[in-house]
Amino acid sequence: MIIGIRREDKNRWERRVPLTPTDLQDLCTQGLNFRIQPSPNRIFLDREYQAAGVEVAEDLGPCALVLAVKEIPIPLLERGKAYLYFSHVIKGQPYNMPMLARVLELGATLLDYERICDAQGRRLIFFSLHAGYAGMLDTLWALGKRLLACGIPTPLADLEQTCAYASFDEAKAALRAVGERLAERLPAELRPLVIGIAGYGNVAAGCREVLDCLPCEWIDPDDLVRLARRDPSAPVIRCVEFREEHLVRPIRGQAFDRQDYFDNPERYAGDFEPKLDHLDVLMNTIYWEPCYPRLVSRAWVARQTDPRLQAIGDISCDLEGSIEITLKATMPDQPCYTWDPETDTVVPGMDGRAPLVMAVDNLPCEVPRESSEHFSRVLRGMVPALAACDWSASFARLALPPELKGAVIAHRGVLTPDYRYLQEFLDA
Helix, strand or coil: CEEEECCCCCCCCCCCCCCCHHHHHHHHCCCCEEEECCCCCCCCCHHHHHHCCCEECCCCCCCCEEECCCCCCHHHCCCCCEEECCCCCCCCCHHHHHHHHHHHHCCCEEECHHHCECCCCCECCCCHHHHHHHHHHHHHHHHHHHHHHCCCCCHHHHCCCHHHCCCHHHHHHHHHHHHHHHHHHCCHHHCCEEEEEECCCHHHHHHHHHHCCCCEEEECHHHHHHHCCCCCCCCCEEEEEECHHHHEEECCCCCCCHHHHHHCHHHEEECCHHHHCCCCEEEECCCCCCCCCCCECHHHHHHCCCCCCCEEEECCCCCCCCECCCCCCEECCECEEEEECCCCEEEECCCCCCCEEECECCHHHHCHHHHHHHHHHHHCCCHHHHHHCCCCCCHHHCCCCHHHHCCEEEECCEECHHHCCHHHHHHC
């Protein structure tokens, strides 16, 4: 088998790769064969792949399995091939149902990185950590610029956007330098700056790593109201991480039970908006579906005349989802906007009465080398099993480890048992 690697061209910011030259060189020594399409935009150069023993060629026709990062455009899908990429279909996303329908029509096989999980359902391969890095830094950058526009200069205004740094190590050095100046130059009326993170997974871990470069004190959610009060003698920044029990309350007054909430969300009501009055920044990292309450509603935003909440870093970026004023995804060259409740329109930039929304939906692109290296280190261990698989076999006889077999959404033009629910969305 020849394994193909498609160039990424969804937008000019997409410079990531699923496998790096170093990891491909190691796989080639194991007897595996690869062909990668040329790209002028990729973070790793064509000649680096050639030096690793990988063929660089436009035609992926001979490749039975094709790897990519983002969705492969519908016209480029081929009959009978196997594909592995982030397909963004598992929630029935309407914008990708035509792509899934074409996979089925072509009798092709589709695997999704997002569904490569262990026996406990934990994802094994992801860019989430790097989304947290870039999302947190971009939101701090945006906050600094917004405060400056309001006539409040702070050292945060000295930060650059993530994509402006040569590496994440360089970005962290800049953060530490800003942190040293914050203690002396943050206006007393802003102490403490309170940053809340909704969620506690890999994205949240990336946010925490960025915040740990600054003089932060982590507090318990139960102490938020008391410790968020403006106080010139308070620490510069206080950070708080919210879990499900801090976001909702049981409707009938019973004790909160996380598993019951997951299984029966209709028994719970949103209880997060009162906490927004005590936050300067909210980072949203949660997985959300319409059955769950929102964190921030349009109604709450419309009621605010002078909100303390200045910035929302919506890393999850579910349009009109847990953050209802996330009305569109953005790109790194114009990452922020506000929502004007009077006209119900999106206003590009950071001005406005409402909190700004940072809604870049491909944040790992801002750290393409580090995020690709992290992803590739995990994927390379899965490639031999993918290469050894006979993709012409029936799904029942598909010889893959459980974590990979569970990621097969469609095989030979048929939805696999765990994903038959998607037929409802295809029919719609």
